[in-house]
Amino acid sequence: MKVAFIGTGSMGSLLIEAFLRSGALHPHYICASNRSPQKAELLAKRHPGLRVTGSNAEAANGSQIIFLCVKPLDYLAVIDELAGIVDERQIVVSITSPVQIRMLEERIPSKIAKIIPSITHSALSGASLCIYGSRILPEDRLLLEQLISSISIPMSIRETETRIASDIASCGPAFIAFILQQWAEAASRLTGIGRAEAISLGAEMLYGTGKLLTEGGFTPEELQRRVAVPGGVTAEGIAVLDSGLSRVFSSLIEATHRKYDEDLVKLDGLFNPPSGGTADREERA
Numbered sequence: 001m002k003v004a005f006i007g008t009g010s011m012g013s014l015l016i017e018a019f020l021r022s023g024a025l026h027p028h029y030i031c032a033s034n035r036s037p038q039k040a041e042l043l044a045k046r047h048p049g050l051r052v053t054g055s056n057a058e059a060a061n062g063s064q065i066i067f068l069c070v071k072p073l074d075y076l077a078v079i080d081e082l083a084g085i086v087d088e089r090q091i092v093v094s095i096t097s098p099v100q101i102r103m104l105e106e107r108i109p110s111k112i113a114k115i116i117p118s119i120t121h122s123a124l125s126g127a128s129l130c131i132y133g134s135r136i137l138p139e140d141r142l143l144l145e146q147l148i149s150s151i152s153i154p155m156s157i158r159e160t161e162t163r164i165a166s167d168i169a170s171c172g173p174a175f176i177a178f179i180l181q182q183w184a185e186a187a188s189r190l191t192g193i194g195r196a197e198a199i200s201l202g203a204e205m206l207y208g209t210g211k212l213l214t215e216g217g218f219t220p221e222e223l224q225r226r227v228a229v230p231g232g233v234t235a236e237g238i239a240v241l242d243s244g245l246s247r248v249f250s251s252l253i254e255a256t257h258r259k260y261d262e263d264l265v266k267l268d269g270l271f272n273p274p275s276g277g278t279a280d281r282e283e284r285a
């Protein structure tokens with residue numbers, strides 16, 4: 001199976017390297033293209049056999065699955081390039097949240113899926129968020145989930161839930177890393193423990209907590225009950241978090257959704273320009 005990756009920036013490269021490390025893909029079956037050639041060429045150097053091309057159309061041509069790993073505002077240019085190239089047998093996978101499946105289905109004849117990845121996939125873990133377009137058949141879904149499950153746990157979501165699910169699965173590692181950093185800095189400032197030591201302790205704790213909440217079968221409530229015995233030290237700490245964090249997560253969700261809505265408006269303007277926009281000018285020419 002030939003798989004193309006268009007855009008080999010942070011996420012495109014991460015996905016390619018995770019698929020290679022998991023053994024799900026072999027370099028000979030990957031073709032990558034990127035706007036500026038250096039990033040793709042670096043991948044080819046690191047993984048002999050991986051093919052690199054300067055042309056997105058050439059990467060897509062003959063690939064069964066095509067991952068689009070460019071930023072939202074670069075989608076239209078790539079999609080327009082692929083429009084006359086891809087056909088109804090190929091699967092185009094968007095990895096970005098604000099580009100709607102219908103926007104892609106309206107412009108190219110291929111089967112469309114949206115799979116939102118996470119940086120956690122570079123550790124072959126974390127949830128990938130899967131949304132399938134109207135042309136995806138059960139066998140396409142099976143193929144995609146077989147591939148993506150080599151580096152993550154695929155979770156099906158509704159497209160309307162993309163933002164909130166991405167907040168948790170995809171932005172979450174950065175949010176949690178921020179909390180750990182703040183915690184370690186406060187620990188170091190107030191007690192003299194080394195910052196690096198505090199971060200190592202925290203990272204091991206997060207790893208173990210993740211395991212307990214997944215394979216260990218704990219719910220967040222059970223985990224708190226087991227650690228925070230009444231009248232103990234943990235209960236004191238939880239009371240502080242309870243008063244300090246009561247508004248934080250609502251504000252966080254409001255902020256990410258506000259930004260997402262702005263991105264949707266920009267994308268809608270790009271894909272459906274008002275009269276006098278690029279598409280109209282092209283039509284008149």
Ligand SMILES: NC(=O)c1ccc[n+]([C@@H]2O[C@H](COP(=O)([O-])OP(=O)(O)OC[C@H]3O[C@@H](n4cnc5c(N)ncnc54)[C@H](OP(=O)(O)O)[C@@H]3O)[C@@H](O)[C@H]2O)c1
Pocket residue numbers: 006007008009010011012033034035036039056069070071072074077078095096097116117118119170
């Ligand atoms: N970062 C995350 O954790 C994360 C998680 C989930 C989803 N995503 C999504 O992943 C997408 C990519 O994000 P990223 O962090 O990987 O961004 P990035 O590092 O900027 O990578 C985007 C790449 O796309 C290339 N590109 C732009 N236009 C192109 C074109 N017309 N043809 C070919 N290549 C083109 C860029 O090339 P140049 O080298 O020329 O700039 C760049 O290497 C975004 O939509 C983001 O929402 C990211």
